[in-house]
Amino acid sequence: MEFGPHLLLATLEGAVGAAVLALTALGLSLVFGVMRVVNVAHGEFYMLGAVVAWFVASAMSAHPAFGFMAAVLIAPAMAGLVAILADRLVLKRLHYDPEATIVATIGILYIMQQTALMTFGPEARPVAPPFNTRIPLPWLEYGENGFNLFYPWGLSTTSYKLFVIAAAAVILVSFALFLSRSRFGLIMRATQLDRETALTFGIPVERVYSLVFGLGAALAAFAAVLIVPIQQAHYLMGADPLLLSFIVVIIGGLGSLRGTVVAALLIGMSDGIISVFFSPTLAKILATLLVALVLVFRPQGLYGKKRA
């Protein structure tokens, strides 16, 4: 394939990765922003979403679309409930101490990983996509009689991949509206800005924390349900999204929705493109280098606020 079509293909792959990454990183950023908790187990809620999606899909014998639909509803809800439980049983008892919660979520990470290994097993298992039509993509070429449109061999995407991008975009926009327009969104923003004053105005901060932790996990799980028809579920699959989400949150700036989305696009797209043309390792090296540069020159992130 020539360079142009190849780049288009890589860009599309990158966009799928970026879409899923934006959702996952949004969950991490939300928890980090509102609760000041660094959730090291975030990737495991992603894994949980994928694993539950597999269980749900394989329990349904009807058309794969039903299994997938059920997974979309059940997996994020399950992950959210597990997260709320973890919040009530562990984080709350540590009074959300920033350092103690890092250690605690590392513990939660191993518990979830080992539980998945014992129940789901060490294999990677696929979930059938609800639909998967191959869509050939056209390319422009300058020939003897001017530009003409043709379909290069191998340049194609699938309807499911386009669906992933669209679904992520819909969730991101709805989430932004939810945050800025809804009553609970206002409560979350107030809690994030000043926890103590929120309490003096009747906001049940601990309940807000539980819901935020659950919501963060549900976003990661939803991202995983989207990706699992493309990438398969595996009990160790949480590591990469965790690392990339951290990178995105640092580059985008703490608690900034816009920063998270922009950084996820930047990192997700470049990860996809560099992986195709060079190697996935180089992509990770460059992303980590970018984090280092951001930390040195703009520690608050692209859209973050300077701390007083």
Place this chain on the structure above:
Amino acid sequence: MLKLEGVSTGYGPVQVLYGVDLEVQRGEVLCLLGRNGAGKTTTLKAIMGLLALHAGAISLNGHDLSALPAHDVPKQGIGYVPQGRRLFAELTVAENIDIGLMTRNKGPATRDRVLEMFPRLRERLAQRAETLSGGEQQMLATARALCLEPSVLLLDEPTEGLQPSMIRLIRETVEAMRREGVAIVLVEQRIEAVLTLSDRVAFIENGRSREVVDTKTLDRTSALFKKYVGV
């Protein structure tokens, strides 16, 4: 109405208050006076349920407040204007007011009434709180607390750093609330304001409550001021 009996509390292992007693009636302005670091802000935080009590009790009309979780304390009708205003800086004026209204599920009628008292805020509803001038921020902090339609109002140095016209507005607000029968605890450093605004003065020193006197018995040169505030 609001009553503190032998309240001892502090921050973690650091004890700040040692058996503070205090009582304020409806329609009364009680001024809390003491040096920097005496524990005035800490007393108000204790009332709001933000600090666990080591000993003592806080009650409102005989109901034990100290047994409630912090977020239920304001729902009993206690409005708090914290020191330094503590607005939700990145939220708009309207959103800050909404937070106040949500505390006790108050509606548009309350909102209108409060905005009537501070017309400047009505012109700036869509503006972020952090972009307001100092005086406007104090108005917003006060308005937010009044959105609870409180029966008890706690104000922590509401006139700190304000110019005379703004001080007058805050003062008029306090007087209006007193007329409506609100019980008011006011932390205020300026003797002038204490003398003209309060009904009683409670002195506090090193976290202990000292004399509580009728304001009428005080004047600018009273020995108590010298003793507890150093002026």
